[in-house]
Amino acid sequence: MTPTGDSDIATPTSTDADVLIVGFGPVGQSLAALLGRSGHRVIVCERRAGRYETPRAGHFDHEIMRVFQSLGIADQVGAVADPARLYEFLDTDGTVLARLPREWDAPSGWDASYHFYQPELEEILDSVVRRSPSVDVRFRAAVTDLQQESDHVAVTLESGQVLTARYVVGADGANSVVRRLAGIETEDLGFRGDWLVADLRPNPGARTPDIPHTGQVLDPARPNHMGRVGQRYFRWEFMLVDGDDPLDMVEPGNVWKLLAPWIAPDEGELIRQTVYQFRSVVADTFRAGAVLLAGDAAHVMPPFLGQGMSSGIRDSATLAWMFDLVLGGSADPRLLDLYTASRRPQVIAYIEESIRIGTVVCETDPARAADRRAGLRSATELPPPFEPGIGAGFVPGQPLAGRLGVQPVLRTDDGTARRSDDVLGQGFTLFSLVELDEAAAALAAELEQAIGLRTVVVGTARGMQEEGDALSRWLEQGGVVAALVRPDFYVYGTAIGPEALVDLLASLRPTLSLT
Numbered sequence: 001m002t003p004t005g006d007s008d009i010a011t012p013t014s015t016d017a018d019v020l021i022v023g024f025g026p027v028g029q030s031l032a033a034l035l036g037r038s039g040h041r042v043i044v045c046e047r048r049a050g051r052y053e054t055p056r057a058g059h060f061d062h063e064i065m066r067v068f069q070s071l072g073i074a075d076q077v078g079a080v081a082d083p084a085r086l087y088e089f090l091d092t093d094g095t096v097l098a099r100l101p102r103e104w105d106a107p108s109g110w111d112a113s114y115h116f117y118q119p120e121l122e123e124i125l126d127s128v129v130r131r132s133p134s135v136d137v138r139f140r141a142a143v144t145d146l147q148q149e150s151d152h153v154a155v156t157l158e159s160g161q162v163l164t165a166r167y168v169v170g171a172d173g174a175n176s177v178v179r180r181l182a183g184i185e186t187e188d189l190g191f192r193g194d195w196l197v198a199d200l201r202p203n204p205g206a207r208t209p210d211i212p213h214t215g216q217v218l219d220p221a222r223p224n225h226m227g228r229v230g231q232r233y234f235r236w237e238f239m240l241v242d243g244d245d246p247l248d249m250v251e252p253g254n255v256w257k258l259l260a261p262w263i264a265p266d267e268g269e270l271i272r273q274t275v276y277q278f279r280s281v282v283a284d285t286f287r288a289g290a291v292l293l294a295g296d297a298a299h300v301m302p303p304f305l306g307q308g309m310s311s312g313i314r315d316s317a318t319l320a321w322m323f324d325l326v327l328g329g330s331a332d333p334r335l336l337d338l339y340t341a342s343r344r345p346q347v348i349a350y351i352e353e354s355i356r357i358g359t360v361v362c363e364t365d366p367a368r369a370a371d372r373r374a375g376l377r378s379a380t381e382l383p384p385p386f387e388p389g390i391g392a393g394f395v396p397g398q399p400l401a402g403r404l405g406v407q408p409v410l411r412t413d414d415g416t417a418r419r420s421d422d423v424l425g426q427g428f429t430l431f432s433l434v435e436l437d438e439a440a441a442a443l444a445a446e447l448e449q450a451i452g453l454r455t456v457v458v459g460t461a462r463g464m465q466e467e468g469d470a471l472s473r474w475l476e477q478g479g480v481v482a483a484l485v486r487p488d489f490y491v492y493g494t495a496i497g498p499e500a501l502v503d504l505l506a507s508l509r510p511t512l513s514l515t
Contacts, residue, residue: 015152017043017136018327020165022143022155023172024051026118027295027312029125031169033071034320036132040327043163044135045155047142047172051126054272055118055199058229059084059214059306062106064313065114066407066489069419070426074110076124081116082231086213089360089376097218097376104385107474108489109407109419112385113306115213117230143172146181148289166327168291169319171312174281176297182288189348191280191302191355193362194240196249198259199271201233206267209234216304216361218376220369223362226262233271236262237303239362246275278302278358280351286315286340294319299347304357305386307350314488315343321427321487325512330451332513338393345391353386393486395493395507400478405431405485408471410456410464417467420456427452428492428508432482432501433459433475440501447505450514484508 019035021028024046035042060081068077087100106112129135145156146168153168170178179186202208211234214227225237238258240249248254255273256265281300286293295312322339325331360376363369389402396402408431410423420429428451435457436444447453458466466472475483480494484504492508495501508514 015164015166017041017163017165018167019043019323020045020153020155020163020168022046022168022170022178023176023295023297024048024137024139025171025173025295026057026122026125026309027316028169028171029122029129030067030071030313031171031294031316031319032135032137033125033128033132034067034316035323036129036135037071038320038324039134040323042132042135043165044129044137045141045143045157045163046137046139047158049140051119051122053119055229055233055235057116057118057306057309058227058235059113059115060310060313061113061307062108062110063404063489064310065110066108066421067313067317069110069421071125071128073124073128077114077116077121080120080124080230081114082213082228083111084113084115084213084228085111087113088212088215090212090215090217091373091377092217092219092221094217097373098379100383101385102213105470106385107404107406107470109409109470115228115230117233120230143177143181146178146291148291153290166290167323169294170291170297171294171316172297174279174296174300176293178291179283179293179297182291182293184288184293185284186281187284189280189282189351189355191278191351191358193278193302193358194244194246195276195278196238196240196246196255196258196273197276198236198238198255198273199229199233200236200259200263200268201271202263202268203266206263209262211262214306216357218361218363218369218373220364220366223364224258225361234263234268239364240275241364249275280355282344282348282351286343287336292319292336292339298343299351301347301351302354302358304361305350305354307354311347311350314346317488318343324487325451325514330514332515334513338512341392342390346388349388350386353388390490393511394491395504395511398494399480399496400474400483400491400494403491405483405489405491406470406474407489408458409467410458411467412464420471424454424456427454427487429453429485430455430482430505431471431475431485432457432495433472434481434498434501436501437498440498440505443502443505447508451508451512 018041021044089097102113142158147154152164211226217224223239229235283298294315394401444455482495484492
């Protein structure tokens with residue numbers, strides 16, 4: 001299939017959907033929910049007969065909880081997810097070598113990290129999607145072909161039915177059919193390893209396994225991992241070493257032998273045991289004409305940072321606001337060129353950091369493993385939280401631009417203190433510590449009409465009041481008086497003084513190809 005260029009994508013007269021999403025895991029669900037919230041016509045095609053009811057991912061971070069907040073499900077997700085506050089590197093005897101921070105003051109206004117049981121999360125996301133009248137979810141709908149025309153994409157299903165959409169998003173996993181049909185190549189970043197993954201639920205009344213929230217055991221004989229998965233489940237992962245037969249490894253008796261230091265067969269139930277190949281792969285581009293990729297279809301990373309699903313939901317959050325502007329006619333389709341440029345560099349940074357940690361964990365040479373354990377044991381400073389910025393869609397060179405923005409707590413007129421997204425809703429937001437002059441206010445009003453820009457002046461006599469100082473401290477530490485934040489929570493640009501606000505707001509139109 002030959003991708004079309006931006007100039008070849010015309011506004012169609014009639015299609016079955018604005019966006020057709022292939023795949024109904026958490027990434028596809030999140031994108032469908034975000035687009036459905038805005039009333040866009042969405043069809044989701046899932047090849048399975050229903051949702052995949054076994055766990056895979058087990059961690060998300062504060063940024064993703066903010067996405068869930070935007071969908072109105074943060075409380076529901078919080079009821080099934082546990083804050084994950086301990087990431088420990090362990091010696092072969094279980095003693096702690098070092099801890100990575102997971103209790104920092106996260107900018108999104110939520111706990112830094114969470115563990116969850118994926119079927120429970122998918123049920124919550126599914127309920128949001130089902131409440132969107134403009135979203136049509138179809139199971140047993142395997143895609144066999146897609147063709148890009150001048151104004152739409154034609155998608156052929158295994159049943160022979162042909163569906164049309166302005167855009168198609170492949171959120172169909174690491175072996176993505178959409179990626180293959182779109183002719184998008186991938187790059188292997190060099191990490192590969194086979195691991196036995198075992199999920200377990202303790203029996204009612206049985207003792208709870210004494211393990212950290214997340215523990216990486218630096219055992220050269222068999223590197224392994226253990227952790228909590230939500231509130232009722234636990235996960236162990238064991239690296240396969242020379243001589244291991246993957247078929248033998250998944251036999252229940254052999255799995256229970258590996259679990260013996262922590263739990264016995266009469267104390268719990270194996271939910272699943274399987275051998276996964278951990279890999280590091282990224283698509284050369286996340287967009288080919290009107291076909292785009294998200295989640296594992298676009299990138300696969302080792303699990304040592306727990307950022308695989310989170311990176312996929314970041315894809316969905318970015319695509320959602322870009323589609324909003326393009327489908328609503330506020331931006332030219334060229335805006336979608338920023339998708340790969342925005343997302344791919346950050347994804348690669350997460351993959352490379354995951355590989356770095358994985359290289360420490362997966363060492364099987366006894367001498368080198370001992371050196372790494374000694375290095376961790378003697379470390380006096382912990383690394384800062386790893387939160388790389390995005391690659392494009394912001395004003396280069398400005399303080400804070402391209403980095404994750406904060407979500408402050410604001411006091412409303414009735415004196416209630418609430419997170420800013422709950423007060424303001426979703427969209428582009430200008431946070432300012434100074435009043436806008438006449439020219440800046442006029443531009444802000446134009447952008448409010450064009451893209452729904454919200455302007456929040458904080459701390460002045462006529463402005464909204466902040467509860468605490470998260471926002472004002474963040475801006476002051478950045479040396480700026482204002483920050484313009486994208487709908488996916490990343491900073492578009494900043495102003496170092498009141499006089500710079502006009503240039504900041506004026507730059508938004510050409511950068512985002514606004515009409």
